[in-house]
Amino acid sequence: MTATLFQHVQIIDPASNTNMVGECLVEQGRISQLSDQLGSIKAPKDATIINGNGKALIPGLVDMRVQSCHPGAIHKETPLTLARAAARGGITSIVCLPNTNPVLDDPEMLKSQCQMLSGLSEPLKALKVYAYGAATSGLDGESMAELGLLTDAGAVGFTNATHAISNSLTMRRVLSYAAMLGQPVIQHAEDPILAANGEMHEGEHSMRLGLRGIPDAAEEIIIARDLSLLQMTGGHYHVAHISTAKGIALIRGAKAEGLKVTCDTAPPYALLNDIAVRDYDSRYRLSPPLRHEDDRLAVLDGLADGTIDAVASDHSPQDRDAKSLPFGLAEVGYSGLETLLALMLSLYHGGTLSLMQVVALISYHPAQILGLNVGQIRLDAPADLTLLDLNKSWQIRGENFASLSGTTPFEGTPVQGTVLGTWVDGIQIYEAG
Amino acid sequence: MNTSPSPYLATDPMGAPALPDRHLLGIEGLNRPTITSLLERANQFADLPAREQLSHLKGITVFTIFFENSTRTRVSFDLAARKMGASVVNVPVATSSIKKGESLIDTAVTLNAMHPDILVMRHQNSGASLLLSKYVNAAVINAGDGRHEHPTQALLDALTIQRRVGYIEGLNIAICGDIANSRVARSNIHLLSILGANIRVISPTTLVPKHITEMGVALYHDMEEGLQGTDIVMLLRLQQERMQGAETPSQREYFHRYGLTREKLSLAKPKALIMHPGPMNRGVEISSELADDLERSLITTQVEMGVAIRMACLEALAFGLTKSDQRNMK
Numbered sequence: 225m226t227a228t229l230f231q232h233v234q235i236i237d238p239a240s241n242t243n244m245v246g247e248c249l250v251e252q253g254r255i256s257q258l259s260d261q262l263g264s265i266k267a268p269k270d271a272t273i274i275n276g277n278g279k280a281l282i283p284g285l286v287d288m289r290v291q292s293c294h295p296g297a298i299h300k301e302t303p304l305t306l307a308r309a310a311a312r313g314g315i316t317s318i319v320c321l322p323n324t325n326p327v328l329d330d331p332e333m334l335k336s337q338c339q340m341l342s343g344l345s346e347p348l349k350a351l352k353v354y355a356y357g358a359a360t361s362g363l364d365g366e367s368m369a370e371l372g373l374l375t376d377a378g379a380v381g382f383t384n385a386t387h388a389i390s391n392s393l394t395m396r397r398v399l400s401y402a403a404m405l406g407q408p409v410i411q412h413a414e415d416p417i418l419a420a421n422g423e424m425h426e427g428e429h430s431m432r433l434g435l436r437g438i439p440d441a442a443e444e445i446i447i448a449r450d451l452s453l454l455q456m457t458g459g460h461y462h463v464a465h466i467s468t469a470k471g472i473a474l475i476r477g478a479k480a481e482g483l484k485v486t487c488d489t490a491p492p493y494a495l496l497n498d499i500a501v502r503d504y505d506s507r508y509r510l511s512p513p514l515r516h517e518d519d520r521l522a523v524l525d526g527l528a529d530g531t532i533d534a535v536a537s538d539h540s541p542q543d544r545d546a547k548s549l550p551f552g553l554a555e556v557g558y559s560g561l562e563t564l565l566a567l568m569l570s571l572y573h574g575g576t577l578s579l580m581q582v583v584a585l586i587s588y589h590p591a592q593i594l595g596l597n598v599g600q601i602r603l604d605a606p607a608d609l610t611l612l613d614l615n616k617s618w619q620i621r622g623e624n625f626a627s628l629s630g631t632t633p634f635e636g637t638p639v640q641g642t643v644l645g646t647w648v649d650g651i652q653i654y655e656a657g
Numbered sequence: 658m659n660t661s662p663s664p665y666l667a668t669d670p671m672g673a674p675a676l677p678d679r680h681l682l683g684i685e686g687l688n689r690p691t692i693t694s695l696l697e698r699a700n701q702f703a704d705l706p707a708r709e710q711l712s713h714l715k716g717i718t719v720f721t722i723f724f725e726n727s728t729r730t731r732v733s734f735d736l737a738a739r740k741m742g743a744s745v746v747n748v749p750v751a752t753s754s755i756k757k758g759e760s761l762i763d764t765a766v767t768l769n770a771m772h773p774d775i776l777v778m779r780h781q782n783s784g785a786s787l788l789l790s791k792y793v794n795a796a797v798i799n800a801g802d803g804r805h806e807h808p809t810q811a812l813l814d815a816l817t818i819q820r821r822v823g824y825i826e827g828l829n830i831a832i833c834g835d836i837a838n839s840r841v842a843r844s845n846i847h848l849l850s851i852l853g854a855n856i857r858v859i860s861p862t863t864l865v866p867k868h869i870t871e872m873g874v875a876l877y878h879d880m881e882e883g884l885q886g887t888d889i890v891m892l893l894r895l896q897q898e899r900m901q902g903a904e905t906p907s908q909r910e911y912f913h914r915y916g917l918t919r920e921k922l923s924l925a926k927p928k929a930l931i932m933h934p935g936p937m938n939r940g941v942e943i944s945s946e947l948a949d950d951l952e953r954s955l956i957t958t959q960v961e962m963g964v965a966i967r968m969a970c971l972e973a974l975a976f977g978l979t980k981s982d983q984r985n986m987k
Contacts, residue, residue: 423783426866427868428871431869431871433805434783434840434843436804504787548762549762550761550782550784550788
């Protein structure tokens with residue numbers, strides 16, 4: 225394996241709070257030298273030299289919420305298109321939900337999910353794939369899956385994927401058992417009965433559009449209940465794609481009490497609100513639904529004050545047929561891998577978050593939440609790196625995605641921040657053309 | 658039989674009002690002059706002798722596609738189109754490939770290839786007619802989309818009031834019942850507000866979104882309070898499945914609190930009138946005896962006006978098509 229020397233790059237590492245112009249040498253897939261002196265690191269023989277011209281070098285993104293669609297829905301995304309999309313998005317580690325078909329409730333299934341890219345050619349197969357185990361057998365929400373065997377097989381946490389574990393007794397047991405195993409439980413916090421048949425966020429716009437509402441209380445109820453259970457069981461509870469002011473307030477309170485609670489959100493909840501649904505455009509049919517502007521502002525506050533720990537792409541690709549339907553019949557979801565970084569950078573360019581905060585939310589923090597040894601630029605760390613031009617602008621166009629799914633609620637949105645190259649364990653898996 | 662042509666209609670086939678859009682998808686977005694001219698035109702059609710056959714829409718093809726069961730609306734559109742001289746095709750949904758999983762858009766593309774001029778669609782999902790309109794060359798009339806809008810119902814209600822009372826501006830109109838699930842309520846709130854009526858809605862908390870007041874209406878949960886001083890009481894149909902413990906406790910409780918009886922009606926203005934889009938649940942929304950009181954009930958007039966309104970709407974859309982054809986030729 226050849227060495228790579230990054231010359232004249234702006235190295236940003238949230239773990240060490242480093243933001244310096246310098247150099248970075250990668251050898252044997254690991255970071256072997258870092259320097260804030262330009263020209264101080266001597267390139268080994270045969271090393272690939274990358275002159276960054278001052279561009280930013282950040283830890284490769286760790287996307288903690290991805291629906292791989294494999295096995296079971298490869299008409300929506302294939303391992304190849306998934307890997308290409310992630311690499312273009314500057315993502316070096318993805319964490320897959322267990323809602324494949326069959327479900328990842330079996331150790332062998334989980335192992336094969338993590339090996340999903342092994343059939344691909346070099347260098348794309350280097351992309352790191354992790355997976356959550358199903359919290360309940362067949363994701364039925366009732367009976368606990370084999371959490372111990374799944375842990376041994378490599379599960380990085382447990383979840384019921386796109387549905388809440390709504391049975392309180394099951395949730396108590398899952399929390400308790402996962403705590404024993406040292407694993408986080410990831411909850412899609414939405415009361416399925418209160419949200420039944422819901423099509424969009426409940427509010428003035430759902431009333432005007434005649435769409436069935438999903439009240440913010442559906443999120444609040446599940447989080448409040450889970451926090452009560454967590455006080456009994458201990459362990460680590462994580463709320464996925466949090467979207468409401470009420471939910472964020474509960475997490476903020478729980479953190480203040482010292483509970484081991486974390487949460488993530490996704491770009492739509494930080495950048496869009498329920499007004500977007502006005503033309504019944506199914507690109508805006510998401511789960512959780514786009515919320516009220518007050519909720520969006522609460523998401524921004526939560527990101528700024530650290531209540532929200534991470535941002536995931538929430539990549540949930542849908543094929544055209546699944547979206548070419550009346551709003552209420554269309555599938556929820558969107559293609560998110562290729563836009564996560566640029567959309568989050570819009571919060572930096574807009575002054576809501578610092579660059580260090582943005583990078584931490586999409587690399588270091590999710591890795592820490594799941595206990596993954598990635599997401600840092602430090603000596604001897606795996607060389608998972610993303611080189612980007614923070615300022616170069618482009619326009620989001622689904623038709624240009626590498627993902628098989630071009631459906632995005634950000635169609636046409638101008639963004640600033642372009643990935644120039646992506647490396648996993650020192651292997652370059654993407655280079656801007 | 659009257660053989661002399663109607664002076665206005667026969668000499669002025671282009672007397673149709675123009676719509677701001679190629680389609681008629683909802684009342685929201687229409688302005689007062691457009692609505693007024695549609696009502697005036699429909700008023701002329703309503704005065705035609707019953708057997709009058711017009712030829713304004715000769716050569717125009719109208720498809721009706723009803724994904725939800727309907728008798729009166731479909732028949733009303735069918736009749737209106739035929740009276741205007743159009744050809745009508747009633748696309749059978751229940752027995753067609755649509756039920757076999759063909760998507761709405763595939764259906765639209767298929768039907769579009771047959772070059773209909775106007776598509777009349779009813780669908781159980783809000784926004785379905787807007788979606789359809791993006792995939793066809795025809796003008797689309799929304800004959801009801803989910804819980805969103807039913808524009809021709811609101812127009813026919815307005816025409817009914819206009820003809821009976823003489824004006825709409827300043828009337829106190831109460832819309833009672835299942836507001837949450839009603840497209841008729843939404844369209845009527847838009848339309849009657851534009852025409853200057855004072856609207857109040859009367860509904861149990863479980864059948865009305867609290868945000869309804871954002872539409873500029875007063876909200877009452879007590880029917881007796883809400884009826885005071887009203888000129889028109891507009892009742893909405895309550896679906897059977899909503900009465901048994903789901904959104905209301907029971908049919909008898911609903912009738913007790915929200916069913917219109919002669920006693921409750923006495924709280925309204927002395928000559929207050931009753932309307933209902935049909936089909937009625939006697940003994941649920943209204944007492945049977947009151948429903949049949951021709952002095953107070955406008956229910957059969959509503960059905961009658963439905964045909965006239967739909968004639969006017971079909972004509973307006975066909976006129977829009979002709980205009981765009983002319984533009985395209987230039």
